[in-house]
Amino acid sequence: MNTHKNHPFHLVDYSPWPILGAVSAMITMIGLIKWFHMFNYSLFLIGLINTILIMYQWWRDITREGTFQGLHTFKVTMGLRWGMILFITSEIFFFISFFWGFFHSSLSPTIELGMLWPPKGIDPFNPMQIPLLNTLILLTSGLTVTWAHHSLIENDFNQTKQSLILTVILGFYFTLLQAYEYIEAPFCISDAVYGSSFYMATGFHGIHVIIGTTFLLICLIRHLMNHFSSIHHFGFEAAAWYWHFVDVVWLFLYISIYWWGS
Secondary structure, rough: OOOOOOOOOOOOOOHHHHHHHHHHHHHHHHHHHHHHHHOOOHHHHHHHHHHHHHHHHHHHHHHHHHHOOOOOHHHHHHHHHHHHHHHHHHHHHEEEHHHHHHHHEEEEEHHHHHOOOOOOOOOOOOOOOOOHHHHHHHHHHHHHHHHHHHHHHHHOHHHHHHHHHHHHHHHHHHHHHHHHHHHOOOOOOOOHHHHHHHHHHHHHHHHHHHHHHHHHHHHHHHOOOOOOOOOHHHHHHHHHHHHHHHHHHHHHHHHHHHOOOO
């Protein structure tokens, strides 16, 4: 690797992870299709394990570049920031499509739905029970992740650790409650457009909560390994942005699908 350069940009070294990651993602998708059609998930598990192993090694390399090799200069981190902003923007539009579909069906229910919403025979969730508890959990986790950020800026190691642990626990608790809600649900994804809208929107949000919790758990591990400083911690900042995005999407989901839609 050439360590002498007269510019602030990061020209990455040759890496096997992009091509291996693409192949393992393809194997995972083929395995998923095989699971759906042939009820055999062995290929899916092989692809998933491969993908996780490659993700770990790829992220390990990026951590080394940013933390120990000093390759994440101000210019590079600004590029990473814009990348994260554009990624979250694309995610916002992803969820807008679900809300669009929900309001298209609910504001003007067709004759096939009995011209009423929720459709006849659908017993929606009580928004004052588990959905309200999940809302409080996510709002609290938004506070704890902000507490972690401020503690990190102030170089308070212990408070950052405590608040990050709390955030990860709250994220895991949210996922457990949503899983319980799905198990106890009186309707399924094939129950008219209501079931489709509900499970697609809340299900994808649930996947985002799992991803965000994993993201914050990795930040907690990195914090315990002293990878972050008060002025160089974009990995954590990106996780916090993502978590706030997940919070805001849930508020819209709760107000529109759980509360208004019921």
